Amino acid sequence: EVKENGTNDFKIYNNGMNDKTIEKIKMENDLRRAIGASELTIHYQPKFHAKTNLLLGAEALVRWNHPTLGLISPGKFIPLAEETGLIIQLEEWVLESVCEQIKKWEYTSVDYGRISVNISHIHFYQSDLVQTISQILSKNGLAANCLEIEITETMMMHNESETNKTLQKLREIGIEVSMDDFGTGYSSLGYLHKLSIDRLKIDKSFIHEMYKNEAIVSTIIAMAHHLQLKVIAEGVETDEQLNLIMKLGCEEIQGFYFSQPLSSHDFETQILKPLLIS
Numbered sequence: 372e373v374k375e376n377g378t379n380d381f382k383i384y385n386n387g388m389n390d391k392t393i394e395k396i397k398m399e400n401d402l403r404r405a406i407g408a409s410e411l412t413i414h415y416q417p418k419f420h421a422k423t424n425l426l427l428g429a430e431a432l433v434r435w436n437h438p439t440l441g442l443i444s445p446g447k448f449i450p451l452a453e454e455t456g457l458i459i460q461l462e463e464w465v466l467e468s469v470c471e472q473i474k475k476w477e478y479t480s481v482d483y484g485r486i487s488v489n490i491s492h493i494h495f496y497q498s499d500l501v502q503t504i505s506q507i508l509s510k511n512g513l514a515a516n517c518l519e520i521e522i523t524e525t526m527m528m529h530n531e532s533e534t535n536k537t538l539q540k541l542r543e544i545g546i547e548v549s550m551d552d553f554g555t556g557y558s559s560l561g562y563l564h565k566l567s568i569d570r571l572k573i574d575k576s577f578i579h580e581m582y583k584n585e586a587i588v589s590t591i592i593a594m595a596h597h598l599q600l601k602v603i604a605e606g607v608e609t610d611e612q613l614n615l616i617m618k619l620g621c622e623e624i625q626g627f628y629f630s631q632p633l634s635s636h637d638f639e640t641q642i643l644k645p646l647l648i649s
């Protein structure tokens with residue numbers, strides 16, 4: 372907030388900060404306010420088993436409906452949230468909201484599978500994540516097998532045993548862990564087999580140009596299977612991509628081919644309700 376009682380404050384702004392900095396501070400304040408207010412919402416994108424069309428679950432993806440700027444994509448505000456530390460509050464809100472939503476879906480008696488939540492490396496290392504999640508689960512009377520955590524390869528830059536300690540704790544209580552955007556980051560393959568995870572999530576950039584990347588994708592799938600990890604393809608949009616990825620032995624699919632991320636209401640009516648009838 373800009374103080375209006377002293378000219379010195381304005382001087383500092385005028386001399387020391389450019390428009391970009393001021394814009395950023397404004398956005399930070401907006402985001403701080405938005406968390407917990409009704410400006411943030413979560414969309415759910417279903418994941419399917421390719422051969423059987425069985426619903427495996429969904430990924431929870433946060434959206435920000437800014438009062439004046441309109442819809443802002445997470446690609447824009449997640450980095451800001453990470454820079455300012457707001458990511459911890461934000462993701463705790465996501466975890467709370469997802470669990471409250473799951474609780475509602477529990478009553479429909481449809482098997483919604485597992486709902487995955489993206490967790491930033493900042494959050495992963497700066498808070499007692501496992502305890503927080505356990506508390507949220509028990510508050511809602513949920514078992515941990517309704518949740519999955521998606522982390523990225525940034526984890527690999529951190530201390531290996533510290534990383535594994537948290538990963539193991541998550542998996543011990545029954546939460547699955549997936550390595551998101553796999554192939555785009557700091558993949559040290561020597562590190563991968565030591566990490567306590569359940570699944571690799573092949574980055575959508577490889578899927579979008581499958582014909583170019585067939586060798587890479589097929590290697591990732593073979594490696595995942597060799598390490599006894601599950602594997603999912605994200606960003607599947609076309610028949611061609613679906614057929615090729617299935618041919619290469621990847622059975623879990625997420626992408627616009629099946630569905631865009633949906634509001635909780637649309638997820639319920641378009642994805643869950645039809646399962647109830649059949």
Ligand code: C2E
Nearest residue numbers: 432433444445446449465489490491606607608626627628
């Ligand atoms: P992500 O975790 O890799 O999520 C998948 C992104 O790919 C989503 O973008 C989704 O809408 C998009 N996508 C899914 N299928 C397709 C497809 O077939 N084609 C294309 N072109 N895109 C597809 P979205 O929702 O904009 O999210 C972007 C990123 O923001 C996410 O990437 C994730 O890294 C981050 N994010 C979202 N919510 C959270 C959160 O609560 N915490 C953290 N740390 N990151 C989040």
Ligand code: MG
Nearest residue numbers: 430489521551
């Ligand atoms: Mg993800």
Ligand code: MG
Nearest residue numbers: 551552574605
């Ligand atoms: Mg991804």
Ligand code: MG
Nearest residue numbers: 489523551552
């Ligand atoms: Mg990501």
